[in-house]
Amino acid sequence: MREWWRDAVIYQIYPRSFQDSTGDGVGDLNGITQRLEHIASLGVDCIWLSPIFTSPQADMGYDVSNYTDIDPIFGTLDDFDRMLARAHELGLKVITDQVLSHTSDQHPWFIESRKDRTNPKADWYVWADPKPDGSPPTNWHSHFGGPAWEFEAVRGQYYLHNFLSQQPDLNFHNPDVVDAILDTAKFWLDRGLDGFRLDTVNYYFHDKHLRSNPAAKGGRQVMATDLYGMQDNIHNKNQLENLAFLEQLRALCDQYDGIMMVGEVGDMGQRSIDLMAEYTKGSSRLHMAYSFAMLGPDFNPKHFRGCIEGFQKGAPDGQPEWSFSNHDVPRHVTRWAEHAVSDESIAKLACAMLMSFEGTIGIYQGEELGQLETVMKFEELTDLQAIRYWPGVKGRDGCRTPMVWDHKADNAGFTAGTPWLPVKAPQVAHSVDLQEAQNDSVLHFYRQTIGFRKSHPCMxxxxxxxxxxxxxxxxxxxxxxxxxxxxxxxxxxxxxxxxxxxxxxxxxxxxxxxxxxxxxxxxxxxxxxxxxxxxxxxx
The missing domain is CATH 2.60.40.1180 (Golgi alpha-mannosidase II)
Incomplete structure (x- = not known):
């Protein structure tokens, strides 16, 4: 029997920005439930929810402080269960973002770990002594700027954080950590979840010997936070041990029916394609993987062919997921504007291309409206990376602004309160109600093209x-x-x-x-x- 995910179109929801049901300006689970019929009308098969778990929200939920509960801004476990049941009634599978490589610094595990060097969780995170001169243990950089190490005075040691300093990395070399993480996955599988989107899936393990990275071959032009790109990051990620952990997680998922794991490969270029192939090879690792390969500025036949052909050659039995937009990159209609006759023409061309690719397809909320990147002012930003490096880095807020439902309603129907990010006129012009009323709109085109893909087995x-x-x-x-x-x-x-x-x-x-x-x-x-x-x- 063919697995459901092989032919699927997956719709990503950014919960903060989908629909607010309480008037506090932040989207929530009940709001998602309210709008599920819109998603089902597209003909997609599955929804992926960006993080909804308890979190201080330093990185908008990608800093988890409780893996087995819902953050109050999104609702409750009961709200989650109702949303899941309604999605299943509409024929939609549901997967959630699992952020396993790191936690929040407010997670009880880290609060205990940082107390001293002898407590039961002392080795649950990546701790290391300073060098004799007090500098960090390695030269590794954080994705969000500066060293990937933060000094903790109580322990007199540094801890590793590949992202914000509020996101300490777990020590997957400790089998107790692996067991605890597997238990959190089992919690959601027992609740009826259909699978996981695994954030930063190639970052679970670090080099146990803490070797510094060599300089990037050929050098890299440094722009703002791209210090990370000046190194060949061979010791802080992509370790062989990642595969052994994924095999354990796959074995757990295989105890349930119809579960799917898709991993985000955090790399660029050909290395990204190679990792996608490696991580999906055979039947004991990821069911499928996707990368940032098609989420950048490249828009030419050689690039798209190279991504797909490279994966086909590297993992003929593997399964990719291809996407053009998500919550971390500028929306593709804006990103590829220099190649566009019009915003609508590039939106439709992109849809037609994506739905014809071999593999599983992912779309991001608002993409079905041909939505544009929102131009942000500094005082409107919430993304800490952008706030720190403005104006060199524009950040991710521009692709995360709220869905627009009704052009006549306050905040385009997203909230009765003040939205956490602004709803601006260029985005309201793409509202669902306006596009429903226009027979040749991008929204109707997405429905038509998804239907065309599904009605043709060769696609x-x-x-x-x-x-x-x-x-x-x-x-x-x-x-x-x-x-x-x-x-x-x-x-x-x-x-x-x-x-x-x-x-x-x-x-x-x-x-x-x-x-x-x-x-x-x-x-x-x-x-x-x-x-x-x-x-x-x-x-």
Whole structure:
């Protein structure tokens, strides 16, 4: 029996910004329950919730202080159970973000660990003595700027934090830590959860010998917090022990029916693709992985082909998840604006491309509206990384502003109170109600294209055969034994024409014309061609 997640489209919810049901300006679980029908109407299969667990919110929930309870700003465990039950009624699976590599510094485990060097949890975090000159144990950098070590005067030692200093890293070399983490996962599986999105999945283990990293090969241009990129980060992440832990977590999940684990690989470039392949190889590690490979500025055929082809070669039995936007990067409509004829045209082109890729597909709330990145003022920021390094770093608040539901309502229907991040006019212009009323809107296009993907087995199960065309054209065929579709995309603002040899018809969503043997794609155009086993495209 084919696993549900292999053909799935997963919808990411950023709970703080989806729907507020209490008027406090922050989205919550009951608000999500209220809006689940909108998500189900898209034709997606699963929702992924960014962190909802008890947290001081220094990093908006990615600093967990209790793994087995809901933060009061989001509601209660009972609210979670009602949301889960309603999602299941609508045919939606539910997975949650599990932030396992680190906790909050307010977690009871860390509060005990930092007391002294002999308490029962003294070795639950990564502690190390200063060097003789008082400097940190290694040269490792934090992702959020500065050293990855914070000095704790009570213990007279440094602790490791790959992210904020309020996010100390757990010591996975301690088997008691591994057991405790597995227990928290079991808690949610017993509650009926359908799986996990594993944050920073390649950061669980550090080099036990605390060796410093070498400089990055070829050097890196340093911009604001990119000190991290000046090193070849071989000792602070990507350790072989990660795989052994994932096998333990997979064994736990396999005790339940239909559970899926998708891991976020925190790396860039080809290394990201290689890790995705390594972490999903076989049937004892992750079910699938996704990376930041398609979440950057690159928008060209070579890049997209390289990501997919690289994964196919590295893990022919693995499963990727591809996304263009999430809560950590600028929204792709804004990110790729220089290649766009219009905001709407790039939004539709991106949707058509993404839904044609081989693998599982992820979309981020508001993406189905063609939502833009919000331009933030300094005084509006909440992201500590941006506040520290402004204006060199714009931060992540711009992609996290609230969903817009009703253009006539206060705060576009998100909250009756003051929203935690502003709701601005450029975002309100993309509201759900306006797009519902427009037959050719981005919202209707997402529904149509997701439906097209699901109604064609070759799009969910077919293999990919690449077609060599000059830049800016991306083209490939998705095929099963008895179904073939050729997918063609113009990744530029200039019109392009191709010659079609063989019998083909335009089908499904399209922004192109086919006359005789000439396929014409306007700027940001795309086409799906139905045909027999043989078809040839030439520039």
């Amino acid at each position: 969910t199960r077919g293999k990919t055969a690449w077609i060599d065309l000059p830049d800016p054209m991306l083209a490939f065929t998705r095929s099963t034994a008895d179904q073939h579709l050729t997918c063609v995309f113009n990744l530029s603002k200039a019109p392009q024409t191709l010659t079609v040899t063989g019998t083909a018809t335009l089908t499904g969503p399209q922004h192109a014309t086919l006359a005789d043997s000439t396929l014409t794609l306007p700027g940001n155009g795309f086409a799906f061609l139905g045909h027999s086993a043989t078809l040839k495209l030439t520039a």
